[in-house]
Amino acid sequence: MSRHRPAQPLTLSELLRTDPLRAAEVAYVPDPLRVVERVVLAETVERVRRVTPHAVVLLHAEAATGGWSLAAALHLAWERNASAVVVPRQVAGASSAALAQRLQMALLLVDDDPVDLALGLAGHVTAPASARAARKARVAERLAEQATLRGVLGVLNDELAPVPVALVVGGTVTAGRTAAARDRDGTDRVTVPVDGADGRAWGQLVAAVPAGGSETAVQAAAVLRLARPSLLAAWAHSRLESGASAAHEQAAFALLRRQSGQPAERGEHAPREASDVEAPAWSTGLGWRVAGVNRAVWIAPGQPGDEVPDELTHLLRAAWQRGRPDWPLVVQGEGWTSWYSGREPADVTPLRRSLADFARTATAHRLVLGVGRAHEGVPGLMRSVAEARLAAQVAREEGPGAVRWFDGVGATAALAWLPVGDLAQVAELCLPELVAAHDREAVVGAVLAVLDCGGSLGRAAERLGVHRNTVLTRVGRGRALGLALDDADQRLALHVLCHALATRWGVATTGSAPPA
Amino acid sequence: MSGVDPDGSIRAEDVTALYEGAKFYSPAVGDASRTWLTSWVAELLDRNGPVALVRPEALPPSTTAISLCIIGSGFALADLPPAGDEFALAVERVARLQRTRFEAVYPLAAATVSSFAPVIAAAQLGVPLVDADGMGRTYALIHHTTMHLAGVAPTPLVAQGPTGESVLVDVLTAPRADRVLRANVDTLGGWAALAAYPTTVGTLRHAALTGTMSRLLEVGRVLLGGNDADLLEQRLGAVTGCRRIGRGRITGLEHLSRPTDVTIPTHPSSVVVDEVDGRRRQLRIELRSEVVAVLADGELVAAAPDVVNLVDVSRAELATLDSLEPGDLVDVLVSPAGDLWYSPEALAMVGPHSHGITLDHPGRR
Numbered sequence: 001m002s003r004h005r006p007a008q009p010l011t012l013s014e015l016l017r018t019d020p021l022r023a024a025e026v027a028y029v030p031d032p033l034r035v036v037e038r039v040v041l042a043e044t045v046e047r048v049r050r051v052t053p054h055a056v057v058l059l060h061a062e063a064a065t066g067g068w069s070l071a072a073a074l075h076l077a078w079e080r081n082a083s084a085v086v087v088p089r090q091v092a093g094a095s096s097a098a099l100a101q102r103l104q105m106a107l108l109l110v111d112d113d114p115v116d117l118a119l120g121l122a123g124h125v126t127a128p129a130s131a132r133a134a135r136k137a138r139v140a141e142r143l144a145e146q147a148t149l150r151g152v153l154g155v156l157n158d159e160l161a162p163v164p165v166a167l168v169v170g171g172t173v174t175a176g177r178t179a180a181a182r183d184r185d186g187t188d189r190v191t192v193p194v195d196g197a198d199g200r201a202w203g204q205l206v207a208a209v210p211a212g213g214s215e216t217a218v219q220a221a222a223v224l225r226l227a228r229p230s231l232l233a234a235w236a237h238s239r240l241e242s243g244a245s246a247a248h249e250q251a252a253f254a255l256l257r258r259q260s261g262q263p264a265e266r267g268e269h270a271p272r273e274a275s276d277v278e279a280p281a282w283s284t285g286l287g288w289r290v291a292g293v294n295r296a297v298w299i300a301p302g303q304p305g306d307e308v309p310d311e312l313t314h315l316l317r318a319a320w321q322r323g324r325p326d327w328p329l330v331v332q333g334e335g336w337t338s339w340y341s342g343r344e345p346a347d348v349t350p351l352r353r354s355l356a357d358f359a360r361t362a363t364a365h366r367l368v369l370g371v372g373r374a375h376e377g378v379p380g381l382m383r384s385v386a387e388a389r390l391a392a393q394v395a396r397e398e399g400p401g402a403v404r405w406f407d408g409v410g411a412t413a414a415l416a417w418l419p420v421g422d423l424a425q426v427a428e429l430c431l432p433e434l435v436a437a438h439d440r441e442a443v444v445g446a447v448l449a450v451l452d453c454g455g456s457l458g459r460a461a462e463r464l465g466v467h468r469n470t471v472l473t474r475v476g477r478g479r480a481l482g483l484a485l486d487d488a489d490q491r492l493a494l495h496v497l498c499h500a501l502a503t504r505w506g507v508a509t510t511g512s513a514p515p516a
Numbered sequence: 517m518s519g520v521d522p523d524g525s526i527r528a529e530d531v532t533a534l535y536e537g538a539k540f541y542s543p544a545v546g547d548a549s550r551t552w553l554t555s556w557v558a559e560l561l562d563r564n565g566p567v568a569l570v571r572p573e574a575l576p577p578s579t580t581a582i583s584l585c586i587i588g589s590g591f592a593l594a595d596l597p598p599a600g601d602e603f604a605l606a607v608e609r610v611a612r613l614q615r616t617r618f619e620a621v622y623p624l625a626a627a628t629v630s631s632f633a634p635v636i637a638a639a640q641l642g643v644p645l646v647d648a649d650g651m652g653r654t655y656a657l658i659h660h661t662t663m664h665l666a667g668v669a670p671t672p673l674v675a676q677g678p679t680g681e682s683v684l685v686d687v688l689t690a691p692r693a694d695r696v697l698r699a700n701v702d703t704l705g706g707w708a709a710l711a712a713y714p715t716t717v718g719t720l721r722h723a724a725l726t727g728t729m730s731r732l733l734e735v736g737r738v739l740l741g742g743n744d745a746d747l748l749e750q751r752l753g754a755v756t757g758c759r760r761i762g763r764g765r766i767t768g769l770e771h772l773s774r775p776t777d778v779t780i781p782t783h784p785s786s787v788v789v790d791e792v793d794g795r796r797r798q799l800r801i802e803l804r805s806e807v808v809a810v811l812a813d814g815e816l817v818a819a820a821p822d823v824v825n826l827v828d829v830s831r832a833e834l835a836t837l838d839s840l841e842p843g844d845l846v847d848v849l850v851s852p853a854g855d856l857w858y859s860p861e862a863l864a865m866v867g868p869h870s871h872g873i874t875l876d877h878p879g880r881r
Contacts, residue, residue: 045874067770067786068802068811068873075814095768095788099798099814 007129008215009035009054012084012106017159018135020112020120025089027097027107032162033210034083034106039125041118048073053081056121059091060114066091071099078103086110086117132219139223143230147237149175152230160207160220167194167231169203169326174289180206190217192224194231202326205231246313246331253330253337256290260378288328289341294381295351295374298388300335302366302400304420308334312365319361324354335392337385345374355403363401368392371405390416397503415499423500431497434481439474445507446474447483448498451491525566526635526645528558530733534631537736539834540756541627541823542654542806547836548594549629556600557632560639567635568644570620572726577718580616581646582607584633585624585710587658587675587697592706593629596678603637606676606711609684613672614714622646622720624661624712626728627654633709646717648724652854653823656805658697659690660866662856663713666723673697673712677704725854731755745829745847758851761810761817762799763829764789766844787826787840789848799848801826803837808871810848816875819868821853 013032015021037054040047043061051057057077063069064087074096077085084106087096092109100107110117124131139159146152149167153176156165166176173181180189187208196202205224209217299316301308308331316336317329330337340351355369362369370391372384387406393416395404406413428435437443449460450471457475461468475485483498484490501507526534531554561567584603586593611618621634621641626649638645650661659670670693676682683700687693693712701708715723734755742748752758768788789799795813802809807824810817818824827847828835835846856862858879864870867877 062874065872068800068809068875071798071800071811071814072816072875073814075811078814093768093770095770095786095798095800098767098790099800102798102813 007127007132009037010125010128010131011035011216012056013161014132014135014219015056015121015124016108018124018131018138020117021086021108021110023111024086025109027092027109028100029084029106029108030101030104031106033216036083036125039118039122040082041115042073045069045072045076048076048080048082051077051080051082055080055082056084056086056125057082058086058114058118058121060088064088064091064114066093066096070096074099074103074105074107078105084108086114088114136222136226140226143227146230147234149231149234152227152234153177156205156207156223156227159223163207163209163216163220165205165207165220165224167203168206169289174203174326180208182208184208186211188212188217190220190224192221192228194228196232196235202235246310246317249328249330250332252288253332256378257382260382289326290339290378290381292341292343293345293374293376294339294341294384295345295348296337296339296372296381296384296388297351297355298332298335298337298370298372298385298392299362300368300370300389300392300396302368302396304334304393304396308336315365316361316367320354320358324350327354332385335389337388339381339384341381359401359403362403366400368395368398368400369403370395371403373406393417399506418496418500418503420500420503423497424504427497427501431482434478434483435501437477437481439477440481440501441505441507443474443478443481443483444498444501444505446471447478447485448495448502448507450475451485451495451498524569524647524730526561526569526729526733527566528561530736531558531561533733533736533740534635535736536739536834537732537734538626538628538631539836540735540739540752540825541625541631541652541732548590549597552597553629553632556598557636557639560636564639564642567638569647569729570644571647572717572721572724575620575644575646575717577716577721579619579717581620581622581715581717581720582610582618582711583622583624583650583663583713584637585630585658585712586628586633586707587710588701588704588707590629590707596705596707598678598709599680601640602676602678602709603633603711604640606674606682606709607637607641609674609676609682610672610711610714613674613684616714618643618714620644620646620717622724623649623729624658624710625649625651625654626725626732627651630654631729631732637711645729646720646724647729648720648726649728650713650724652725652728652857653821654806655821655866657691657694658710658712659694661713662725662854662862663715663720663723664690665856665859665862665865666719668713668715668719668723670712672714673710675700675704675708675710677701677708679705681705683708725856728854739834742832745827745832748832749827749847749849752849752851756823756851758823758825758849761812761848761850762789762791762797763793763845763847764791764799766840766842766846768842769840787837789846792845801848802871802873804871807837809868809873809875810850816868816873816878818850819873819875819877820871821857821862821866823851823853825849825851 011033012029015036035054036056040051040055040057042048042057042059042063045063048057059073063073070087070091074085086108089109089111097107142155143152146155153167157177164177164180166173166178166180168181188211190207190209192205193201194203194205205227207220207224209220313331320329320338321327327338327340370388372387375383390413391404391406391409394409394413395402434440449464453459457468457471461471483494535550535554607618620643621637623631623634634645650663670690671686673685674682675697681704685693685696687696738751738755749760766787767790770786785803787801791797797812800811801807809819810824826835827849829845829847863877868875
């Protein structure tokens with residue numbers, strides 16, 4: 001026959017979260033984790049002189065007349081190492097709370113009849129296991145009522161206080177109190193893994209319990225486990241309400257941008273360095289992580305000026321977050337921004353994997369992607385977003401599905417900002433014969449390649465994957481159509497016009513098969 | 517006792533010191549009656565000559581003596597000052613009843629304005645004032661005396677009111693006297709001159725606390741000469757044996773901190789003082805018509821019958837209980853009462869339990 005381990009006594013914090021003490025006002029509690037082994041109903045101050053350690057003392061009748069009687073009871077409770085003194089609210093004044101603090105004696109104020117209260121408390125204290133079971137049921141009810149991550153973590157922190165609780169995803173605190181994830185002397189960490197809807201590990205709930213308090217750790221772990229379904233539900237809920245959340249996230253990102261010192265979306269050309277800008281607490285409520293090193297991704301339509309329909313946003317969100325549910329996707333004007341936050345700036349493996357997974361979707365919807373560099377904090381995120389956007393503009397040259405990294409873009413980023421449509425109209429006026437020619441794409445492609453290669457026919461032919469004579473013929477044809485390549489005064493202008501026309505017409509500036 | 521002069525006397529110039537000393541032994545005394553009372557008594561002593569203050573041992577044991585005090589409300593006394601003959605009349609009415617003549621008077625309580633009553637009577641009747649009293653401080657009820665503890669009856673007693681009316685009280689048991697008397701005081705004018713405990717000086721030698729009037733005068737002189745709180749307390753300690761419990765700032769005045777009963781008048785309240793040095797304890801001073809207990813961090817450190825005073829540190833003078841304000845810096849002093857008051861019977865009568873504080877006197881634990 002197996003012998004059950006006797007249940008550990010309840011703590012003050014557990015009692016304070018359970019009826020009938022749940023309604024008590026805490027005048028002072030120095031150590032919520034003090035155990036309570038018995039309940040004493042003291043009718044006289046003299047009775048307090050006989051209480052045993054770890055008792056909760058309820059004062060009533062003569063002992064609860066306040067003033068001297070409460071002061072004396074607090075002193076005697078302190079002498080006897082009691083866990084707490086409970087008195088009717090009208091009895092205690094500010095000086096009583098001050099004395100409780102001086103003596104480091106917990107003082108609780110109640111409205112209910114102390115005799116009824118003592119009966120209820122005694123029931124809990126003598127049967128801690130059933131009290132804990134009742135509490136778990138109540139916690140489960142509270143958790144089930146929560147529809148947001150913040151709400152779930154709020155309940156956990158409320159129920160387990162003073163133990164801090166946090167949701168950690170990818171090594172970063174996503175919701176809850178950061179103190180939970182911090183290594184501190186005198187605390188042990190309780191960790192409960194949380195899986196995503198696909199069954200893969202998504203994050204973990206972390207609580208920092210006082211070191212050595214095994215029962216506290218056990219209770220904390222039990223409550224954290226209760227929260228897992230609510231967390232998943234909250235996560236799913238946020239996904240279902242994508243329309244509302246998209247607008248919410250858009251506004252939040254705009255606010256984040258403003259707080260980082262950038263007044264408007266267009267202003268991201270020159271992000272200001274403001275490394276002292278802290279991540280606002282509300283950002284974690286959205287599931288965003290911005291406190292570490294951030295690297296942004298910009299997803300843009302293949303052609304400038306295309307609208308961003310809501311339906312496409314929903315589709316992209318589903319595809320983009322399939323593997324990375326914690327990476328946000330925020331609508332930004334004519335594109336979408338996403339980012340991920342980590343501790344190691346050089347680690348781009350997860351991003352490369354996501355980009356590869358997303359490639360088919362990008363091609364199908366004629367999208368291009370730009371990737372910014374990794375920068376620190378909120379201002380760094382804004383800088384990375386600006387870089388990613390530039391890189392995405394450059395990626396348009398390469399057609400749908402293209403991905404460009406800002407590290408590899410360099411000065412060519414400037415070309416991405418040329419007003420291609422306006423320049424094409426200029427070309428129609430300046431070079432009408434060329435624009436009207438049936439072989440205009442081949443001619444412009446060849447002339448652009450030659451100009452790009454510094455006039456070298458051989459390198460241009462190599463780049464285009466055609467014979468040198470073909471290049472020569474096409475360049476000659478260009479001269480005949482009005483491209484005065486030999487005139488130094490016109491060469492830069494012609495180079496820019498050819499770039500604009502090639503972009504406009506979708507002319508390939510490289511060969512179909514890259515040279516070995 | 518320090519300052520005792522067997523052949524001493526109380527002169528007009530001693531009246532101010534008498535008033536100050538009376539405050540020490542009853543800190544609830546306000547200054548409402550100060551001006552007219554001291555002026556009147558000083559004038560009386562000037563006119564009738566000094567009152568002889570004589571220790572009981574210096575008088576024949578058979579000398580008849582009766583105690584005097586003022587009973588009732590201090591505010592009523594201020595509103596309706598004495599006609600002047602109340603004290604002598606009260607003595608004479610008891611004398612007439614007992615077919616005797618009182619050859620000496622003594623204070624029922626050498627404290628409060630009551631300490632002036634026997635001085636006035638002695639001056640008017642031309643009899644000596646016995647340097648002894650029944651309380652050595654003040655208590656709320658008239659049977660809270662060492663005479664009562666020694667078996668001396670308070671009755672027959674006479675309360676002579678300021679409107680010329682008087683009440684003669686004779687009861688079977690001493691505690692009834694106060695009950696019967698108080699029911700009549702309002703009708704008499706709110707206060708009355710009380711003559712009680714008719715006895716002999718021989719009895720007083722063992723039934724009263726001796727030297728208490730001369731001590732009162734000495735304390736008054738010390739208080740009048742003080743301009744530094746520390747020095748003042750040092751001198752008071754030499755005269756009264758008082759010691760400082762702590763120095764602190766008043767942080768709160770609380771009322772009705774314990775249930776009232778009908779036997780002892782005035783409402784209970786508390787003064788909370790946070791010590792500014794030392795252990796920085798929280799001192800809770802429980803008040804009734806006097807300071808009845810002092811708790812330091814909830815531990816009872818002084819209680820009736822101890823005499824507890826507050827000294828206003830910045831002014832180096834006694835702080836009366838009706839003048840306390842949050843923020844005041846005060847010293848809490850405790851002086852022992854007469855030894856007779858620490859017997860179990862006496863403590864049962866005037867100790868903390870009698871004020872609803874169900875803690876044992878710190879001297880008994």
